[in-house]
Amino acid sequence: MRLCSANTWEIFKREFRAYFESPVAYVFLVFYLMLIGFLTFFVSRFYEANQADLKYFFFWFPWVNLLLVPAATMRLWSEERRTGTMELLLTFPVTLGEALLGKFWAAWTFMTLATILTFPIVITTMWLGDPDLGAILGGYLGAILLAGAYVAVGVWTSAMTRNQVISYVVALVVCLFLALAGWPPVMDIVNRWAPSWLVSAVASLSVMPHYESLQRGVVDFRDVLYYASVIVLALFGCYLVLENRRTA
Amino acid sequence: MLDVQHLQKKFGLIEAVRDISFAVTKGEILGVLGPNGAGKSTTMRMITGFLPPTSGTAIIGGYDIVEQPLQAKRLIGYLPENAPLYPEMTVRGFLDFVAGIRGYRGAERRRRVESAIERCRLEKVRHQTIETLSKGYRQRVCFAQAVLHDPQLLVMDEPTDGLDPNQKHVVREMIRSMASEKAILISTHILEEVEAVCTRAIIIADGRIIAEGTPAELKARHPSGRLDEVFRMLTRSAAEQTVVHR
Ligand SMILES: Nc1ncnc2c1ncn2[C@@H]1O[C@H](COP(=O)(O)OP(=O)(O)O)[C@@H](O)[C@H]1O
Ligand SMILES: [Mg+2]
Numbered sequence: 001m002r003l004c005s006a007n008t009w010e011i012f013k014r015e016f017r018a019y020f021e022s023p024v025a026y027v028f029l030v031f032y033l034m035l036i037g038f039l040t041f042f043v044s045r046f047y048e049a050n051q052a053d054l055k056y057f058f059f060w061f062p063w064v065n066l067l068l069v070p071a072a073t074m075r076l077w078s079e080e081r082r083t084g085t086m087e088l089l090l091t092f093p094v095t096l097g098e099a100l101l102g103k104f105w106a107a108w109t110f111m112t113l114a115t116i117l118t119f120p121i122v123i124t125t126m127w128l129g130d131p132d133l134g135a136i137l138g139g140y141l142g143a144i145l146l147a148g149a150y151v152a153v154g155v156w157t158s159a160m161t162r163n164q165v166i167s168y169v170v171a172l173v174v175c176l177f178l179a180l181a182g183w184p185p186v187m188d189i190v191n192r193w194a195p196s197w198l199v200s201a202v203a204s205l206s207v208m209p210h211y212e213s214l215q216r217g218v219v220d221f222r223d224v225l226y227y228a229s230v231i232v233l234a235l236f237g238c239y240l241v242l243e244n245r246r247t248a
Numbered sequence: 249m250l251d252v253q254h255l256q257k258k259f260g261l262i263e264a265v266r267d268i269s270f271a272v273t274k275g276e277i278l279g280v281l282g283p284n285g286a287g288k289s290t291t292m293r294m295i296t297g298f299l300p301p302t303s304g305t306a307i308i309g310g311y312d313i314v315e316q317p318l319q320a321k322r323l324i325g326y327l328p329e330n331a332p333l334y335p336e337m338t339v340r341g342f343l344d345f346v347a348g349i350r351g352y353r354g355a356e357r358r359r360r361v362e363s364a365i366e367r368c369r370l371e372k373v374r375h376q377t378i379e380t381l382s383k384g385y386r387q388r389v390c391f392a393q394a395v396l397h398d399p400q401l402l403v404m405d406e407p408t409d410g411l412d413p414n415q416k417h418v419v420r421e422m423i424r425s426m427a428s429e430k431a432i433l434i435s436t437h438i439l440e441e442v443e444a445v446c447t448r449a450i451i452i453a454d455g456r457i458i459a460e461g462t463p464a465e466l467k468a469r470h471p472s473g474r475l476d477e478v479f480r481m482l483t484r485s486a487a488e489q490t491v492v493h494r
Contacts, residue, residue, distance in 0.1 A: 084332030
């Protein structure tokens with residue numbers, strides 16, 4: 001399947017513009033920036049009041065994305081199903097895969113924009129301290145890939161229901177699992193009773209280890225492969241859900 | 249142009265469409281008449297490739313909708329039931345999107361959008377968002393989307409449902425104006441519509457075709473010579489038969 005056919009591009013443009021056709025997108029972008037800023041400067045500082053460090057900035061992305069990515073993806077398919085426009089979309093000469101990819105790219109691009117718009121925080125920190133440029137780029141790459149994995153999950157859950165709220169909650173639960181499964185504090189607790197092979201198997205599903213290694217400025221092929229696999233699996237799941245709806 | 253062959257659709261235990269076959273040629277307007285729940289929408293959804301049939305298929309201009317869906321879909325314009333649209337888009341923006349999906353680019357794309365706007369008399373509302381439009385205008389926007397690429401087959405599911413008499417008149421005029429160069433399939437449960445626009449009609453009830461003919465032929469089936477009497481006579485007996493079956 002082609003990653004961006006002409007049809008995918010048309011659907012991408014429509015979906016991406018749809019974010020900006022209501023003021024919600026602007027509210028979303030501002031809120032995203034403010035939340036990350038608040039958590040970085042106030043909450044983290046509260047515990048670690050010593051020096052400027054981007055560690056605390058990148059620390060928050062998995063948690064802020066957990067709350068906000070599902071909000072950006074919840075309507076993608078559920079709204080098409082609720083209003084019946086899915087019937088229009090799928091009787092146009094496009095394949096289901098093309099439509100699915102168009103929506104995924106649009107939501108991921110929107111989240112990438114939200115991520116990049118946090119750069120004022122980075123600039124502020126650079127002023128205060130002297131962070132490493134490689135770590136900044138690695139951190140951003142990690143944050144964008146992480147958002148991609150969450151977006152794919154959100155696209156999938158939005159296909160499961162006509163209800164945006166259900167779509168949001170299910171996406172949040174799945175993403176929470178992806179985040180917590182390999183988060184050291186949780187792993188330590190689980191380690192006390194579960195066999196270590198089980199702990200490492202579950203942890204290997206998690207976004208966290210891959211997120212953290214990118215934050216150190218090391219771009220490891222395996223981390224990128226991990227995110228690509230999560231995205232492909234979630235989108236394939238979405239494809240199956242939509243295909244089943246049609247044949248039901 | 250359209251050849252429907254033994255279409256059947258089951259939803260679990262419900263058999264919504266049972267072995268429906270018919271054909272529509274260019275220049276014809278075929279009315280699909282039937283009470284609510286008869287299987288009209290399900291039939292149209294299979295013909296347009298939205299729902300895969302349980303068995304049977306539809307051939308559109310030589311392309312099988314099950315085997316070659318993309319080629320077949322290029323030849324179809326479809327107005328689904330209740331005219332679904334993207335509410336937050338403007339009329340122009342929406343039609344431009346449809347033109348893009350239909351493969352038009354550049355000047356041709358603009359020309360297609362403009363001609364659809366003109367043909368469906370949407371000039372006044374072209375910059376309005378769809379959610380602010382009245383039901384009649386929405387129906388026309390969805391109609392514009394269906395005819396933008398000059399399809400050889402036009403499929404319309406209850407195109408005048410919920411419109412006032414003036415709006416109905418406008419939509420019927422638009423349908424008639426396109427009749428000569430297309431094959432048109434219209435579903436309705438409004439009998440006057442069949443007499444007003446169709447060249448031929450099939451009556452379906454409970455997923456089966458129970459009568460077929462020109463409006464005049466159908467009317468001759470009842471001594472009163474009125475289509476609504478024929479319809480009641482046929483659909484009532486069909487309903488009674490299936491009750492006995494069960
Ligand atoms: N997605 C679906 N799932 C289950 N049953 C359905 C579905 N769509 C339609 N039906 C059933 O199929 C029958 C025919 O419906 P429909 O084709 O919408 O009738 P009409 O358009 O003639 O009013 C009805 O009994 C309806 O309840
Ligand atoms: Mg119907």
